[in-house]
Amino acid sequence: MVGAALDPGDRGLQYGDGVFRTLRVHAGRPLWWRAQLAKLAADCARLSLACPPEASWRADLAAVLTGARPDGVLKLLVTRGSGARGYRPPVPARARRIVQFFPGPLPALDAGAGICARVCRLRLGHQPALAGIKHLCRLENVLARAEWDDPAIAEGLLLDRDERLIGGVMSNLLIWRAQCLSTPCIDRCGVAGVTRALLLEGARAAGIDTAEVDLTLGEVLDADEVMLCNSLMGVRHIARIEERVWPQPVISPRLATLLDSFDVDDQNAA
């Protein structure tokens, strides 16, 4: 569905029964298209949702990415469609595609300025059955994002109920310490984003040690560099968390370069 109005009975609205992706579009081309589509399919599979085939998405993209090779943000949703009232998934379910495009300039991926972050009061709950999936049930993120107004603060950091640092409200977190790129485990809560996966893959291929670990806030504050990543901003250096300041990035410029290699792989994707 592109631009059309939605059936209010859609299970995405009624129950959050669906998944989504947010993509950066440059010159009419969605970034990391194959990786994004693979993650969408993997998330659908976790919920026993039939992911629409690539051809359907391509037709949608042709409909929304019109005009002079636009820049902007693309959002793809898959819901379990409509069905009888009640939690029980309809069998067979007909998945529904919803595609939105928000045209407009985006900051460059290698924007050097570090970003300021705060620590959210909300603690993420644990639900291993949903951990890692970018599903439509995002009220925790909404409540966390409502905690601050200050436009100088670009992101809030989320801890879980056991005081482990999981990530940002809208990004994944990575740290550089002891010559190793570490990122929180996403097996109890949080979203395992595409940019995080590409960064880990690219780093390993470049001979950089990586690790998925449990991290306390203290360990993050002690790191040589702390970074956030998502599909819109790429990887970004954190300049400040509350009182702790990191004047200079250490590894993130190199990681940003590694991300570029994935872009080339997807040249012909859309």
Next chain:
Amino acid sequence: MVGAALDPGDRGLQYGDGVFRTLRVHAGRPLWWRAQLAKLAADCARLSLACPPEASWRADLAAVLTGARPDGVLKLLVTRGSGARGYRPPVPARARRIVQFFPGPLPALDAGAGICARVCRLRLGHQPALAGIKHLCRLENVLARAEWDDPAIAEGLLLDRDERLIGGVMSNLLIWRAQCLSTPCIDRCGVAGVTRALLLEGARAAGIDTAEVDLTLGEVLDADEVMLCNSLMGVRHIARIEERVWPQPVISPRLATLLDSFDVDDQNAA
């Protein structure tokens, strides 16, 4: 919004950013209307959502409850409406009402036959910031309801990650033991339903001891009677959970009578 199509940018769809109510309608009249509206307002307040005034809902009801005083199921949703892309709630937010009516006969509220339940494998995660609220993020319920197909099983029981019994996939649970009506605490997960609240209130007014407690599955299986309740079925005796059988109800017929008194209070509500 009644019957109309929905903006795909609605935050209810995008983030599960909203709440809902499911009401039983008999002869064109929604059951427990004032209690339902009070719970809707309380849930909205928890999410800093402006609950639409009663007059708006009344106008919606007049539009959907047409014809010869129909029976059926009424669903009321409030979402945080539409806004700019991103988790941050728009300020000011314009709440959106979505009203659906599913006409059709419903089983009598005092249907005597006990129901069969099973124990779900899914364990509810803890999120005190959302516990009790009937919000739109219901993927846990969807996954739990997908665990069984057997039409003889009417409900699945949900435990939390600490192996406490919290309730049914679409109902609250109460037990009768030691001459006390006990129901699980809903402070870490689960939905605190209107029927549960009315039952506790009615029981106390009738001189019956009540308690909100932590319950293990073993304690539930040891109870003299186990009941489920929601706004569609009222209060119902459980006849079987897995191998455990309760041939006769003990207290639920009296509780069902207590529920009737609340209905009278709402006679002029809609």
